[in-house]
Amino acid sequence: MSGAAVRIGVLFGGPSAEHEVSCASALGVARALAERGHQVVALGIDRDGTLRLVPEPVLAGHLASVAAGRAIDDRLPVTGPPVELRRGSRAGTVAVTAADAPASRYVELDVAFPVLHGPYGEDGVVQGLLESLGVPYVGCGILSSAVGMDKVAMKRALRAEGVPTTPHVWFDAATWRAAEDPEKLVVGLRWPLFVKPARMGSSIGISRVAEGDDLVAAVEEALRHDQVVLVEQGVTGRELECGVLGGWRPEASAVGEVRVTGGWFDYRQKYFGDADPMIVPAQLPAEITERIRELSVRAFTAIGGWGLARVDFLYDETAGEVFVNELNTLPGFTAHSMYPKVWAASGVDYPEVVDRLVALAFARHAARPGVRPAGGAA
Ligand SMILES: Nc1ncnc2c1ncn2[C@@H]1O[C@H](COP(=O)(O)OP(=O)(O)O)[C@@H](O)[C@H]1O
Ligand SMILES: [Mg+2]
Incomplete structure (x- = not known):
């Protein structure tokens, strides 16, 4: 081209x-x-x-x-x-x-x-x-996009590659309806719990359930959005995000932080919050920043990513533990979005990011199965 x-x-x-x-x-x-x-x-x-x-x-x-x-x-x-x-x-x-x-x-x-x-x-x-x-x-291609969207499949892929995710269980609507004691489905998880539809976004259908709150109502709400529901152990801590860009050798950006109020990042805060909740780069010990960048690339590779993804983390400062919460294979891309911001902080400006993404699209196309590399190596 x-x-x-x-x-x-x-x-x-x-x-x-x-x-x-x-x-x-x-x-x-x-x-x-x-x-x-x-x-x-x-x-x-x-x-x-x-x-x-x-x-x-x-x-x-x-x-x-x-x-x-x-x-x-x-x-x-x-x-x-x-x-x-x-x-x-x-x-x-x-x-x-x-x-x-x-x-x-x-x-x-x-x-x-x-x-x-x-x-x-x-x-x-x-x-x-x-x-x-x-x-x-x-x-991302078909498989990594689908895996990235489905929180159950995503966590399986991450765990298989040794990337830490929060303890969780999942079940389908039929299993839920047949359960005699719904609480038995979530034994072993510490409260508060996060109940989520497997495939949604923007915090839609998600509830934070503290001990004594209505778990049944939260699961029913999640089931309105998908037939598969996850229940995760809540992590009390900070929310950190890192950009990944690349193909066979993806790179990680600077790490950003989303300052959340009220315990978690719900739909209202995501789109109607008045304060800009992003801090780039996040103030972190160097080893945590490095761990997040390294885990971001591993998470991206675990789902077979290509081009870009934003990898979102939960960081329990007290325990010193870092979990990948999720990957977003088409993260928000406005000038004020986290993905361009963390790359700008790494010295790669917005136009450069999109230019690289276009080049990566051609690179994958040229290397698709059944196509011999140019130059004709046998
Ligand atoms: N295990 C968890 N512990 C603490 N907070 C969580 C947990 N899971 C989700 N949250 C909160 O809920 C928000 C939305 O959850 P997330 O899994 O990122 O769904 P979405 O795909 O809708 O963004 C997160 O940004 C975070 O604030
Ligand atoms: Mg999220």
């Missing part, structure tokens, strides 16, 4: 609860890509799943207003004609066609950049679509 401008389709919006955050992340990504000389095509996904090609002047207006420091709006709008993606005229490209007239092609893309958070965009669904179209795309 060297030389020619690369045409990049930024996919954003989507049906998940994180639709708005995705629209904000996408504006940041689009702007950085444009700054780096790439041609950006904005593809918004409605909450009902309709894909729309954002008209060029609308995108240009948003990019220009951000550049001039007078953002009309801090997010990209999901607007424009309904479109579909089909195989492009050249191998490895994808065509954006009118939804009702497949022969009418708007544009062809060299690479897709999903900036989607949560189920559908971060769990392997969109990644599978892009694989089937044969186009390079940014970020």
